[in-house]
Amino acid sequence: xxxxxxxxDWPCPGWMSFMAIKNNVIATDHxxxxxxxxxxxxxxxxxxxxxxxxxxxxxxxxxxELYVLGREPGRSRQLQPFQRLRLKDxxxxxxxxxxTVNIDCRDPTYFPYKLGVEEAxxxxxxxxxxxxxDSHIWVSxxxxxxxxxxxxxxxxxxxxxxALPFRGRAEYVPERGLWFGFxxxxxxxxxxxxxxxxxxxxxxxxxxxxxxxxxPPPPLEGxxxxxxxxxxxxxxxxxxxxxxxxxxxxxxxSEHTHHKKADSLVVLxxxxxxxxxxxxxxLHIIRHKSVRYNVAGNVKPL
Numbered sequence: 001x002x003x004x005x006x007x008x009d010w011p012c013p014g015w016m017s018f019m020a021i022k023n024n025v026i027a028t029d030h031x032x033x034x035x036x037x038x039x040x041x042x043x044x045x046x047x048x049x050x051x052x053x054x055x056x057x058x059x060x061x062x063x064x065e066l067y068v069l070g071r072e073p074g075r076s077r078q079l080q081p082f083q084r085l086r087l088k089d090x091x092x093x094x095x096x097x098x099x100t101v102n103i104d105c106r107d108p109t110y111f112p113y114k115l116g117v118e119e120a121x122x123x124x125x126x127x128x129x130x131x132x133x134d135s136h137i138w139v140s141x142x143x144x145x146x147x148x149x150x151x152x153x154x155x156x157x158x159x160x161x162x163a164l165p166f167r168g169r170a171e172y173v174p175e176r177g178l179w180f181g182f183x184x185x186x187x188x189x190x191x192x193x194x195x196x197x198x199x200x201x202x203x204x205x206x207x208x209x210x211x212x213x214x215x216p217p218p219p220l221e222g223x224x225x226x227x228x229x230x231x232x233x234x235x236x237x238x239x240x241x242x243x244x245x246x247x248x249x250x251x252x253x254s255e256h257t258h259h260k261k262a263d264s265l266v267v268l269x270x271x272x273x274x275x276x277x278x279x280x281x282x283l284h285i286i287r288h289k290s291v292r293y294n295v296a297g298n299v300k301p302l
Contacts, residue, residue: 006037006044019059021066026085028053036090051092052081058129058169060137062151064088067095067137071126082149098124098139098147099156128164130179131172132194140164162199165192165206168229175237176273176283178209182229188213189231189241189271191283212285223247224265237274243267264295 006025010016014030023039032049056071066085082095123143130138137149140163148159163184164170170181170192178191191210199206228244247263270288275281 005039005042008035015055017053017055017057019057019066019068021059021061021085021087026066030055047090048092050085051083051094058126060129060131062131062134062137065151067149067151069098069126069129069137069139095149096154096156099158128166128168128170128181128184130164130166130170130181130194138164138194140166160198162206164194165190165208169231171231171233171239173233173237173239173273175235180231180233180239180273182231183208183211187226187229189239189285191273210283227264234270238270238272241269241271243269266293266295267291268293 008016008018008027011029016030017028019026019028025037025039026047027035027037028050030053032051032053034047034050035044036047037044050068054068054070057068058071060067060069064087066087068083068085070081082097084093084095085091086093124141126139127142128140132138132148135151137151138146138159139149140146145161146159146164147156149156165184166179166181167184167187168182170179172179176191177193177195179194180189180191182188183190189212190208192206192208194206196206224245224247226243227246230242230244232240232242234240243266245265245267267290269290272286272288274284274286276284
């Protein structure tokens with residue numbers, strides 16, 4: 001791998017959170033201090049602090065605005081707000097939070113989607129998310145349906161008792177007119193048309209149009225576990241697939257968890273989605289080379 005363009009030192013004690021906006025990176029820490037890395041200039045500058053620091057969040061770029069939402073917005077509306085950064089003045093502001101209300105199982109719109117231990121703990125924790133029509137943010141929760149945020153009107157609305165069929169973020173690829181992500185069941189690369197008619201009961205998910213099984217993991221020494229998958233559109237139907245693997249050595253101790261040694265590595269693979277040359281309308285995947293990047297300690301996704 002080539003040398004990193006920029007490195008951020010992890011605060012101790014504390015944490016850092018990273019957000020990508022176009023070709024730039026925004027980094028915030030546990031005290032709200034915010035740094036902006038300009039990818040074109042390869043320069044770092046300080047900017048106005050984020051209003052509400054969040055250790056676990058997801059971000060969306062819509063036009064010239066960045067939206068940041070806590071991964072578990074239902075736990076506390078005060079601790080997990082919805083924030084917006086306007087690029088025209090580089091100021092943070094608070095937007096309307098995800099409407100968390102008590103779930104009534106007698107309500108016909110109640111969404112009983114795999115309500116296990118994790119879902120019952122917080123049914124409003126986010127399971128999947130994406131941007132639609134460059135104006136709406138869609139988020140699927142673990143047990144409370146799917147919601148849409150209109151960035152023009154600044155309002156949330158519940159759009160269905162169904163779930164996006166992805167795990168985590170889905171990315172729109174305009175050359176194919178489809179949304180690509182990793183399937184919720186097995187994390188295979190998949191494609192969905194979110195412009196089609198929305199599911200109705202009893203169906204609760206968008207049908208997958210294409211599913212491609214992932215490549216087998218690279219040969220690794222020791223017990224490595226796949227912990228995260230991410231997708232980055234590169235244009236012209238090309239995608240960069242990243243897989244994060246983690247290995248932990250040592251005994252788990254409730255009092256001295258920091259004594260455990262954790263190693264991480266990222267596998268980056270290039271893939272290309274092409275139309276069937278025979279004109280059937282189906283899509284095929286071309287797998288290009290992959291590289292491995294070894295990382296010691298924690299890894300934060302951009």
